[in-house]
Amino acid sequence: MEWQQVAPGFEPDGALRDIYVFGTDLSDWQRVWEVLRTWDPLPDLTIAGQTANMPEKVQDIFNVVQERGARLSVNVSGAILNCFFFGDDEIEFDLVPDEVSGPTEFEGLARFMSMLGRATGKSVVMTTENAREAVILRYEPDAQRLEWVGPPDDGWKVDIAAHHAGA
Numbered sequence: 674m675e676w677q678q679v680a681p682g683f684e685p686d687g688a689l690r691d692i693y694v695f696g697t698d699l700s701d702w703q704r705v706w707e708v709l710r711t712w713d714p715l716p717d718l719t720i721a722g723q724t725a726n727m728p729e730k731v732q733d734i735f736n737v738v739q740e741r742g743a744r745l746s747v748n749v750s751g752a753i754l755n756c757f758f759f760g761d762d763e764i765e766f767d768l769v770p771d772e773v774s775g776p777t778e779f780e781g782l783a784r785f786m787s788m789l790g791r792a793t794g795k796s797v798v799m800t801t802e803n804a805r806e807a808v809i810l811r812y813e814p815d816a817q818r819l820e821w822v823g824p825p826d827d828g829w830k831v832d833i834a835a836h837h838a839g840a
Contacts (some may be wrong), residue, residue, distance in 0.1 A: 674778040674803055676725055676779060679779055679810075679821055680757065681772070681808065681823065681824050682747075682770070682799075682809045682821075682823075683770040683771060683773040683779075683807055684770065684771070685771045685802075686770070686803040688770075688799065688801050688803075688804075689767045689770070689802040690764070690767065690768050690769075690770050690799050690800065690802065690809065690819060691764050691767050691799065691800050691801075691803065692754065692765065692767070692768070692785075692789070692797065692798070692799045693697040693744060693761075693764065693766055693797070693799075693800065694764040694765075694784060694790075694793050694795050694796070694797050695763050695794065695795070695796075696756060696762070696763070696795060697761065697762060697763055697764050697793060698756050698761060698762070699731065699732060699735070701731065701764065701792070701793040701795070702731045702735075702758045702761055702764065703732075704732050704792040704793060705731075705764060705788075705789060705792045705793065706727075706731040707792075708792050709727070709745070709747065709787055710727050710729075710752075712752060714748050715727070716745050716746060716747040716748070718734075718743065718744070718745050718746075718747050719743065719744050719746075719820050720734075720737060720741055720742070721737075721741040721742055721743075721744070721825070722794060724807070725743075727745075734756060734758055734768070734797075735761060735838075738757075738758045739780075743755055743757070743758050744756070745813050745831075747766070747785070749778070749781040749782055749784070750777050750778045750780065750781025750786045751771040751772065751777070751781070752769075752772035752773050752778045752781060752782060752785075753768065753769075753779055754766040754767070754768045754785065755767050755768070762763075764789065764793070765801065766787060767783075782799075782810075783819050785811065786812045786813060786819065787789055787797065787812055787817075787819060788822070789812070790812040790813070790814040791814060793814075794814050795814065796811060796812065796813055796814065797811070797812040797814075798810065798811050799811075801824075808822050809821075809822055809823065809824060810822065
């Protein structure tokens with residue numbers, strides 16, 4: 674996949690990009706959490722603004738997030754993806770689009786989305802901020818395929834083979 678083909682989806686437009694896995698539960702979260710606890714580099718967890726160690730069980734985060742707040746920041750080939758644990762019924766990470774500034778960062782993002790899909794067995798989508806239907810990128814675990822849909826209203830679509838997604 675040529676970087677020039679996917680670059681329009683990461684052009685700054687004032688909005689973040691959201692990565693979602695819908696219809697999750699705590700067991701899905703825990704499978705993702707176990708992978709993230711071995712991620713290199715290790716994600717940064719803050720609770721109530723203070724650096725914290727990643728607990729063994731993700732449930733421990735959900736037990737404190739309402740009253741104290743929590744953020745998990747994952748470095749994916751130089752792009753930082755943030756999770757705020759809004760609920761256990763979906764997994765959501767956000768990123769600043771221009772942090773995906775070339776093929777290295779895109780490959781890292783593809784690897785991360787593929788990991789989410791493999792860990793949960795569910796589809797993973799990247800959308801424009803708070804626009805769940807404005808899918809730019811999709812990973813389908815059954816097909817083990819990452820599909821580039823393109824920026825909203827762009828009208829083009831390119832498939833990316835599973836091996837290209839780091840599967």
